[in-house]
Amino acid sequence: DQQVKQNSPSLSVQEGRISILNCDYTNSMFDYFLWYKKYPAEGPTFLISISSIKDKNEDGRFTVFLNKSAKHLSLHIVPSQPGDSAVYFCAASFSSGSARQLTFGSGTQLTVLP
Amino acid sequence: DGGITQSPKYLFRKEGQNVTLSCEQNLNHDAMYWYRQDPGQGLRLIYYSQIVNDFQKGDIAEGYSVSREKKESFPLTVTSAQKNPTAFYLCASSIADSWFEKLFFGSGTQLSVL
Numbered sequence: 107d108q109q110v111k112q113n114s115p116s117l118s119v120q121e122g123r124i125s126i127l128n129c130d131y132t133n134s135m136f137d138y139f140l141w142y143k144k145y146p147a148e149g150p151t152f153l154i155s156i157s158s159i160k161d162k163n164e165d166g167r168f169t170v171f172l173n174k175s176a177k178h179l180s181l182h183i184v185p186s187q188p189g190d191s192a193v194y195f196c197a198a199s200f201s202s203g204s205a206r207q208l209t210f211g212s213g214t215q216l217t218v219l220p
Numbered sequence: 221d222g223g224i225t226q227s228p229k230y231l232f233r234k235e236g237q238n239v240t241l242s243c244e245q246n247l248n249h250d251a252m253y254w255y256r257q258d259p260g261q262g263l264r265l266i267y268y269s270q271i272v273n274d275f276q277k278g279d280i281a282e283g284y285s286v287s288r289e290k291k292e293s294f295p296l297t298v299t300s301a302q303k304n305p306t307a308f309y310l311c312a313s314s315i316a317d318s319w320f321e322k323l324f325f326g327s328g329t330q331l332s333v334l
Binding site for chain 2: 108110112115140142147148149150151152155195197207208209210211212213
C-alpha cells in the first residue's frame with residue numbers, strides 16, 4: 107500500500123512556463139514533507155520542505171503548497187528551465203517514538219523543453 | 221569536497237553469492253541509511269543507523285545485513301537470501317538533529333543478477 111503517491115510518471119513543460127508536480131498521501135500522521143530532485147546516474151538532492159503547520163513554503167523559483175484536508179501537496183517551479191529536467195520525488199515523514207520514518211513517492215520525470 | 225561515496229557503480233551477483241556495497245561519507249554525519257529503488261517505485265528503506273555500532277531494520281530488511289563499525293562507513297551486504305536483488309541501491313546520511321529529513325545521497329550502485 108503506497109502511502110505517498112505521485113500519479114504522474116512524467117510531465118513535459120515549455121521553458122519559461124510553470125511546472126506543477128503533484129503528490130498525494132494517505133497517512134494523516136505525516137507532519138513533514140520534502141521534495142528531492144534526481145539527475146540520471148546521481149543520487150537525489152534535497153530541494154525544499156514544508157512542515158504541516160504551514161500551507162506554503164517558497165525558495166526562489168520553487169514553491170511547495172500543502173493542502174492537509176485534501177492530503178495533497180504540490181511543487182511549483184516558475185519559470186521552468188531546461189536544467190530543471192530531472193526526476194522529482196515527493197517524501198513524507200512522521201515521528202514514531204524516538205524515530206522518524208520517511209516514505210517516498212515513485213517520482214515524476216519532468217522534462218523542460220527549450 | 222565533502223560527500224558520500226558509493227562503490228562500485230555497477231555490480232553483478234551470481235546465484236547464491238553474497239555481495240557487499242560500500243558507502244563512505246566524510247560529512248561527519250551521525251546517521252546513515254540504505255535505500256533500494258526499483259523501476260516505477262519510490263525509494264524503500266532497507267536499514268538505517270543513527271550512531272556507531274547501532275542500526276535498525278527498515279521496511280525491507282530481509283535478505284540484507286549491515287554493519288556500522290565506523291562513523292564514516294555503512295556497508296550493505298546483499299545475501300543469497302535476497303531473492304530479488306536486482307535494483308538501484310542508494311546510501312544516504314544526515315546530521316543527527318535532522319535525520320530522516322534532509323538526507324544527502326550518494327550516486328548509487330546498480331546491482332544485477334547474472
